[in-house]
Amino acid sequence: MQEFFSNKVIPAIMKFVSLKGVVALKDGLLYTMPLTIVGSVFLLLANFPVPAVVNWFDSMGWIDPLNQAYGATFNIIALIGVIGIAYKYVKNEGYEALNAGVLAAVTFILTTDSFVVTESGEIVSNVINKTWTAGQGMISAIIIGLLVGWIYSWFMKNDIRIKMPAGVPEGVANSFTALIPGFVIVTGATLIYSFFKFVLDTTFIEAVYAFIQTPLQGLTDSLGGVIVMSLMIPFLWFFGIHGSTIVGGIIGSVLTANSLANQAILDSGMALTIENGGRIVTQQFLDQFINVTGAGMTIGLVIYMIFFAKSAQCKELGRLGGVPGLFNINEPILFGTPIVMNPFLAIPFIAMPVISGLILYFSIAVGLVPMFGGVMVPWTTPPIVSGFLVGGWKMAVLQTFILALSFFVYLPFIRKIDKMNLQAEKGTN
DSSP states (O other), rough: HHHEEEEEEEEHHHHHHHSSSHHHHHHGGGGGGGHHHHHHHHHHHHHOHHHHHHHHHHHTTHHHHHHHHHHHHTTHHHHHHHHHHHHHHHHHTTSHHHHHHHHHHHHHHHHHHHEEETTOOEHHHEEOOOHHHGGGHHHHHHHHHHHHHHHHHHHHHOOOOOOOOSSSSSHHHHHHHHHHHHHHHHHHHHHHHHHHHHHHHOOHHHHIIIIHHHHHHHHOOOHHHHHHHHHHHHHHHTOOOOHHHHHHHHHHHHHHHHHHHHHHHHHOOOOTTTTTTOOOOOHHHHIISTTTTTTOOOHHHHHHHTTTSSSSHHHHHHHHHHHHHHHOOOHHHHHHHTTTHHHHHHHHHHHHHHHHHHHHHHHTTTTSSSOOOOOOOOOOOOOOOHHHHHHHHHHHHHHHHHHHHHHHHHHHHHHHHHHHHHHHHHHHH
């Protein structure tokens, strides 16, 4: 079985994740990470789990500025994402890439309406609607970013561009280089806008949201989605492949869109419930309950090593992996125990994230803990603290329970390995 996965399955997965589009998608969306982290700070302050803190900010008149900062970061992540994806695609092809990022932003704005309708029915023109530059525009950003990156690179590869003579400043030469592909891209985007506007009476971004993004969000926000996501990360890690980066890079945009959809419900004044369209599976679901303390939730194994291990090898690994594990970094444990390519530890390593995901899914579904809003914390935030910040005390308690459960899931397996190590050490002595 191990040979089959090593020779057949893993090469196919690696071939997919090495595709130009997948690499550009994963790397390009990283430009949105600072916005979500910084924006989460202001959103957290405006909606702090302790009411007294929120009341104090409100009395000082700071709630509106805090929400303004949140809106200026979270609500443009699709716009930044489309720039980043096109930029990375062209840069990876070896060409000057900023022009492609700018053209992607132009295309994104061009393919949506430039007006909004107020509650009174008044039309306000010449605006960029943040509804579509936030989470609801994420899949459109991916599609447009990849298309613009590919088209721009095609023109560069085929040398279809205006060349300036030697001596012309680089900035000026690059501007003229972008003229031909820019004209073609903007013209094509205009035709697409016109088709959706006059034939389908909608916009490209709205159509993508209705027919592609909404079903994708529904797939991730399901019991099956939880199981697949929870399984794939440790499964890839078992073979030494960074499953957290690969899985997170592919589905992170959809999970972030789920988080922002939940926050939009809260911003509208409605209760965040499943009945009101709330999503259970969000970016916080992945970071704080599936990947917490590292892939495979190895904190239970580390606790055993620190406090109960008999062998010198396990004791030393526990000391090495303890502090990094509190910040969700567990590579010393993955490669030192080892867990990678170790069939004996594969069972708890793969099972624990699935158990955690199922417990959290049903806990949210039945109302034991609240759904996640838009507050996100850096993935290195220590457990329990992260649970409190993203979901209040109930989420922190649930996170504590699951982390304690990981000890008992790993216990019979690591105890056996500890015993084997101890016997080997005695034999050596």
